[in-house]
Amino acid sequence: MNKVLGLSVILAISPLANAADIGAGKAKVETVCAACHGANGVSVSDTIPNLAAQRAGYLETQLKAFKDGVRKAPSMTSPIATMAAIATQLSAADMADVAAYFASLPGASGAAKSAQLPNVAKTSVTFPEGYKDTFTMYHAINFPATKQVRHYYANKVAVQAAKEGKPLPDGSYLLAEVYAAKLDSDSKPVMGADGFFVADKPLLYTAMARGAGWGNDIPAMLRNENWNYAIFALDKTHRPGVNQAECLACHKPLDNVSYTFTLKQLSQAR
Ligand code: HEC
Ligand code: HEC
Incomplete structure (x- = not known):
């Protein structure tokens, strides 16, 4: 322990002030990045890149680009870049540490996948039976690209807090129904x-x-105070394979609006 401390002190005062701390990088990766990229740098899904054996310099540059907003989200459907939400919480030293750790790992074969982090993937949200009778529908959004429409519902606790301009408290529940839009003979969504x-x-x-x-x-x-997330299939069971880390990361920057994208509409619910 002393040796490690002594070494980092020497590094801190030496010209190599930016030398990375692989151990610190490993600790950060195991608690946070592992939820998506795997503790060994082999990611948990096809839409998330492997980072094992990638060059440290490249990884650091990407993290800085996410943080500075230079590298944008690849998704056209969301204004939020998942990695931007993560990278804004990393210091330059953190970036060097995690980059050095990933660079130190052996690369993986193409098909390999890591398991999700159980503590992050686990959700306490259950299906709100009877919501049509007790929740308020407060909003709808068209999704032209996917030809879908979503209907947004909230329970009484959430509606009342939003109307009073208060943060949404424990007991709040927001549910979105996702529908395929009705299509006309040209396969275009029918507008109501x-x-x-x-x-x-x-x-x-x-x-x-x-x-x-x-x-x-x-x-x-990744934490959004006490919020948990879930996706339910039509039979009201949890859809298998959902990685709550992705929900948490994308909603994370919205801490000043109770981690929701539609708080304004909720506050105007009838
Ligand atoms: C919620 C899931 C999630 C978490 C947690 C997460 N990442 Fe990512 N990461 C992604 C996704 C998705 C991409 C690719 C999408 C993109 O380009 O915006 C990505 C891309 C990256 C890239 C760019 C890779 C490349 O090939 O260009 C780096 C570097 C990176 N992540 C580092 C990290 C580090 C370090 C952490 C932990 C501090 C972390 N990520 C945590 C989902 C995540
Ligand atoms: C890439 C960013 C992103 C990710 C990942 C994401 N969301 Fe969202 N979420 C949004 C946006 C943008 C909205 C607002 C409109 C919409 O798309 O429905 C939203 C809205 C919502 C709402 C309606 C309440 C609100 O915040 O306004 C719920 C419920 C929700 N998301 C659940 C989830 C769940 C569950 C997951 C993970 C399986 C998830 N989200 C992952 C971006 C994201």
Whole structure:
């Protein structure tokens, strides 16, 4: 321990002030980055890059580019870059450390995948039986690219807090119904009189809810206070394979609006 401390002191005062601390990088990777990139740098899904054996200099440059907003989100459907939300929470030293750690790992074969981090993937959100009777529908959004329309519902606790301009407390529940839009003979979504696509087939539900202690097992860099997330299939069971880390990371920057994208609409709910 002393040796390690002594070494880092020497490095801190030497001209090699930026020498990376692989041990610190490993610790950070295991608690946070592992939720998506795997503790060994082999990612958990096809949409997330492997980082094992990648050059440290390249990784550091990418992290800095995410943090500075120079490298944008690849997704056209969201204004938020998942990695930007993560990278803004890393110092220059953190970046050097995690980059050095990933660079030190052996590369993986193309098909290899890591398991999700169990403490992050686990959710406490259950399906809100009977929500049609007790929740308020407060918003709808058209998704032209996917020809879908979403209907947004909130429970009483959430509606009341939003109307009073207060942060959404434990007990809040927001549910979005995702529908395929009704299509006309040209396969274009049919527009309703209210300006929203006419909902046809229900596809799934996305949900976010919060309860006391629900954030405890989630590392601080990903935690959204006590919010947990879930996707439900039409039979109301949890869709398998959902990685809650992705939900948490993308909603994370919205801490000043209760981690929701639609708080304004919620506050105007009838
Ligand atoms: C919620 C999931 C998630 C978490 C957690 C996460 N990442 Fe990422 N990361 C992604 C995704 C998705 C991409 C690729 C998408 C993109 O280009 O924006 C990515 C891309 C990267 C890249 C660029 C790779 C390349 O080939 O250009 C680096 C570097 C990186 N992540 C580092 C990290 C580090 C370090 C951490 C932990 C501090 C971390 N990530 C945590 C999802 C995540
Ligand atoms: C890439 C960013 C991103 C990711 C990842 C993401 N969301 Fe969202 N989420 C959004 C955006 C943008 C909205 C607002 C409109 C919409 O797309 O429905 C939203 C809205 C929501 C809402 C409606 C309440 C609100 O915040 O306004 C729920 C519920 C929700 N998301 C659940 C989830 C769940 C569950 C996951 C993970 C399986 C997830 N989200 C992952 C960006 C994201």
